[in-house]
Amino acid sequence: xxxxxxATDADWPAIWSVLEPTFRRADTYTYPPDVPEEQARHSWTxxxxxxxxxxxxxxxxxxxxxxxxxxxxxxxHVSNCGYVVSDAARGMGVxxxxxxHSQQEALRMGFRAMQFNFVVSTNEGAVRLWRKMGFAIVxxxxxxxxxxxxxxxxAYVMFKQxxxxxx
Numbered sequence: 001x002x003x004x005x006x007a008t009d010a011d012w013p014a015i016w017s018v019l020e021p022t023f024r025r026a027d028t029y030t031y032p033p034d035v036p037e038e039q040a041r042h043s044w045t046x047x048x049x050x051x052x053x054x055x056x057x058x059x060x061x062x063x064x065x066x067x068x069x070x071x072x073x074x075x076x077h078v079s080n081c082g083y084v085v086s087d088a089a090r091g092m093g094v095x096x097x098x099x100x101h102s103q104q105e106a107l108r109m110g111f112r113a114m115q116f117n118f119v120v121s122t123n124e125g126a127v128r129l130w131r132k133m134g135f136a137i138v139x140x141x142x143x144x145x146x147x148x149x150x151x152x153x154x155a156y157v158m159f160k161q162x163x164x165x166x167x
Contacts, residue, residue, distance in 0.1 A: 002094065004101045007051040007064065012041060014061035015053060018086045019044060026148050028123045029082075033148075044082075049109065052101065054085075054094050062089035065098045067105055070115045079111035079162075095126070099133050103162055112163040120145045121154040135160045 007015060016037055023040060026033040031040065045051050048066035055061055063085035070080035081102045085094045106114055116135065119126055131137075139157035147153045 001057050002054050002062070002097050003057075004052055004054045004097060007045065007053045009045075011053050011061060012045065015044065015051075015064050016040065018061055018064055019084050021087055022084050028120050028126070029084075030118060030145070050105070052098070052105070054098055054101075062086050062092070063094040063098050065102050067102055067109070069111075070117070077111060078113045078115050079106040079109070080115055080117060081106075095129055096133070099129070103133075103160075107162055113159065113161050115160075116156075116158040118144070119156040119158050120147065121156060122147055122150055127156065127158075130158050133160070 019040055020037075023029055023031045023035050024033050031043070044064070044066055048068040050068075051066050052064065053061045054063040063083065065081055065083040067079055067081050069076040070078040079102075081099075083095055083098050083102075085098070103114060114135070116130065118141070119130065121127065121140075127137075135158040137156045138159045141155040141157070143152035144155040145153050
């Protein structure tokens, strides 16, 4: 059974063990592959509005996500999230559960929509999952990501309305 909860300071070592391999591969996130742990910690736990972890029945962290306003001020009603699942937990539905949870949290926090600003086009599993979950590709940023194997590849802006528009 998967449990999703707000992250605590004590979760950082487990969160870092999930984030570090992904950031070091440099094939899905724009963090430099040699990002120092303290910089990653600040970006993942201090900058966002909230950080969550997905744990198994034994409490092992399998994945994590962050949520924040996509823009300040007049754009602050649109949320932005980032998700990372441990290599060991891939294919177990963790990313789907995190995305579902984040949409519920976004609504609870008063957000009306969710936008992913930079989904690397070669991250086909993520693109497929986000589309399955109702996100549309609303923009393509040609050659915006420098992939370590594929060179310059596109990045997508993906968007989903969470609440009906009101005038």
